[in-house]
Amino acid sequence: MKQVIIDVDTGIDDALALILAINSGKFDIKGITTVCGNIPVELATENTLKVLKLLKRDDIEVYEGCSYPIAREIIFKESVHGENGLAGELKDINIKKKNEKHGVDFIIDEINSHPGEISMIMLAPLTNLAMAFKKAPEIIAKIKELYIMGGVVDGRGNESPVAEFNFYTDPESAYEVLNSGVPIKLIGLDVTRKAPLFESDLDNIVNNSDVTNFVKNITNHYIDRASIGKDVRRCLLHDPLAVAVAMDESIVEMKDYFVDVEYSSRLSDGQSICDFNNRYGKKPNVRVALELDRDKFMKMFLKSIIG
Amino acid sequence: MKQVIIDVDTGIDDALALILAINSGKFDIKGITTVCGNIPVELATENTLKVLKLLKRDDIEVYEGCSYPIAREIIFKESVHGENGLAGELKDINIKKKNEKHGVDFIIDEINSHPGEISMIMLAPLTNLAMAFKKAPEIIAKIKELYIMGGVVDGRGNESPVAEFNFYTDPESAYEVLNSGVPIKLIGLDVTRKAPLFESDLDNIVNNSDVTNFVKNITNHYIDRASIGKDVRRCLLHDPLAVAVAMDESIVEMKDYFVDVEYSSRLSDGQSICDFNNRYGKKPNVRVALELDRDKFMKMFLKSIIG
Amino acid sequence: MKQVIIDVDTGIDDALALILAINSGKFDIKGITTVCGNIPVELATENTLKVLKLLKRDDIEVYEGCSYPIAREIIFKESVHGENGLAGELKDINIKKKNEKHGVDFIIDEINSHPGEISMIMLAPLTNLAMAFKKAPEIIAKIKELYIMGGVVDGRGNESPVAEFNFYTDPESAYEVLNSGVPIKLIGLDVTRKAPLFESDLDNIVNNSDVTNFVKNITNHYIDRASIGKDVRRCLLHDPLAVAVAMDESIVEMKDYFVDVEYSSRLSDGQSICDFNNRYGKKPNVRVALELDRDKFMKMFLKSIIG
């Protein structure tokens, strides 16, 4: 069983990703770390604890990480994730406390304790990991692999014209992590855009439980927000897809490229630049997911919800 | 008849563009300006004079412009345009001299003499025009419109991972021109990639003349170079397409957007960034060609050669 | 006799510099070029023509140059140079017209006509010269030398915390000119700060003429503005000092250094950075004036006014 740490800024699609990761039974989850991103880190921590409680898995520890990107301010906008980051759901659920250990230290200690064994699933800005690399550079060589939801190598951004949200929010950290030498599988908008969840897909969720109701409610909200000005009612399953790839890499087609991240520009900060033609002459640092078997993914995703 | 100045760095596809522009009979060509780009400006001037001589139109004056981008060095690489920039063709043709007037001054004087009447067809780095704007800002309001071959708003670059050659070579000038307020039609890689000339297309050129032989020879060379590592033998008609749009805008579908150019970054200089979703809240400054009626364009192009 | 072109943005201290240059009888002035700087270029041209008229030397031609820095906007602030740039003086004087030739072209043509013979005295942002270098790179090797009022290598700026006004206004041009290879003598704030004109110095101007009255009036205004918040009433003779060095280099002590100009920073654009300890390992490109024989200079300056 894959030993993993999951890093989140929960968030609707993080919540769906956690359901997939936990209910799949495929992972030995060492702990979950939280970070600022779409919402403040304190709220991300609270939401993560709530989702674990809902899934009856509050035995898993949650470690709160960094409140700010490594070298930037953050401005929390009115979010597609709605009130409380979870479309107003799970307001009254009782949760335990977060673990007292800082997320960055949990990562450092866990990697040091299990050298070469831990896969990390990164579903948020990469601040915690970049901080851990700075504080304890020895862990870089001890991480088995990274599954990163972030970036886009062949198309438009979703936060700036050229940058995806997670990379845009903390480009310095994205740069550090991509240039660290750790084996990386990058699940960017290139494939998450090929993983739409249509409103009609929800019709497959026929049974009625706390979990399915939660999923339907947050997903409906997410679809409402994501479909403004669009013809088709659908949302994108960014974070769940990264989890799914960690479960079964065969659902995507990946190619090896050198990918760099811009962080000091007038217009392009957070852009992930893929050297498709090897103009820079550098060795590939990333396996980039480019194609998706949507059917296989959707089956995995729905099964994790329906049970 | 449209009054035009054509700005070139001739160059195989510039040569094809000049043949289209001249043989179409659609333009009152006020003069041609040259600039450094793929090749040094002196060679661009010489090649332009040779093409005019071949077309028996050396009544058209050629004005040599700038030898360097406005704020950068230029390194001339072994070019896809082959020996002498024209695949070794037209070596022994006799040419007249370039006009003594500098290209930048020709632009300034001509625009000032015909305010509101001149369209400019820009087929090279935008140095001459940016220099003219700096030297004589009053002409900015007097240019009717610009047809610019340059940039790419939705896809990869052809000189860096994110930048097209003309914008990459002189990004400061591209920035100046795009932010000048002059009405711009941008013919970038987005549409020139939809205008491949396949080797088989050349079979349509059945007659045998100095011009058709020249076209076949340079195009074959161009196809050889452009097809390395590719399955299909074809080249892209970047510059001819910009001329064709100036002849008949209905061959492309254009949309209005705000497009900016990066010039101060680690990785993204020369990238043309299109604000599709109006995140910046700025007024459109460019009509961007996004779709192409290839058949219509190919007919125009072949007719100009066959006569 | 030294053959010179003088480049100005007249301005009070430019006016004083022109009086010194002309009345000294030391120069064969080939022409004067104007540029935007403290004031719009049109006003700089007008003021230059007025000063020439006052000096009865309107046989010298004035060539208007660039209206904008090479890659920046310019915002004209309420100036230390007062109303009309000349403290309101010379309002009713009749002037001839500027020469129709553009300042950049005058520089190009004059240098090309007298290769190796022309010294240039640059008393304003370096836009005209950088434009000339871009348009006609061959002149770079034909300029005898440059006397440049600009920059500061060892102390604070006067326009930003780290940058002198002329370099701050057009840092890209300053960079181009300093890295061109032309022999440069740099007269920056390092020495102009050692050339204060005290109010009491004006007592030496005992005679009464149109010229002396003009000088007293503009200088009084200049001292008023320069002395706000200071204990001593004085102004700095930036531009006259550069002219004086061109007349007699022995009034300053100069040292050879590599000096670069920052143009792409958050805080330091226009800063002239002198590599005193040769950390960069580059060959010196500038002779930097560091010490001044103030007495000798003041005698030259006052003599030019009193006659």
Next chain:
Amino acid sequence: MKQVIIDVDTGIDDALALILAINSGKFDIKGITTVCGNIPVELATENTLKVLKLLKRDDIEVYEGCSYPIAREIIFKESVHGENGLAGELKDINIKKKNEKHGVDFIIDEINSHPGEISMIMLAPLTNLAMAFKKAPEIIAKIKELYIMGGVVDGRGNESPVAEFNFYTDPESAYEVLNSGVPIKLIGLDVTRKAPLFESDLDNIVNNSDVTNFVKNITNHYIDRASIGKDVRRCLLHDPLAVAVAMDESIVEMKDYFVDVEYSSRLSDGQSICDFNNRYGKKPNVRVALELDRDKFMKMFLKSIIG
């Protein structure tokens, strides 16, 4: 008694600073943190432990901090600090182990445990503190004050033409700390250049002990290296002066200014830019030491050594 944390990259002048801090008896030293700077952090830790052992104060805990600047590589050059960073001294001294806690966490925990009570004396690149601010932003409001050896506001740099070593090595951290809002006293090259230790000053150290011998040996080495190419044999007591100011602020004259740090430029990274004339219109964030009572300082310094 002032409760302090001292942050060092020991280093000769850090060693002298520690001797002053400890022997003065003026501080309740909560702990010492180390960081990469002139030498790798592991060596800085070892050297710090050695100095404490020599001073018979290895009851003070040493916490190792960051191995790299927050967003940069570091290249360790052959150092003015000589072999082992201490001129080859203290090679055979037995030391205890560093504390297991990370330096960044020690800072966070100690500040959180004593809110408003701890002064920090920063004698190295500011990486540890910037990391602590990122990881635990709540401590920013709980630090009493910072004494920072770093920067230069009115003169040349000592690592680049414009930047002091500590700020140059980690400009992003310097920027973060200076803009944090914590009360800062900045002891930069402006005053440390006014604190030369002449070789002859060492003649005052007449007694003979392990400590005095150590001081004489490392200082002689330091003077050797600092005096290359100079007329006078002397070194600068950068770090000791910062400690001395923390002991008695009356030895310097300080003024309040807004000081910013450049970190994204071609030439000026690490420059500390002081807005003397309040051009930016910002509130002062730093008390800058500008003048020094050298005699008073030298007495404090020598007394700490002689005892």
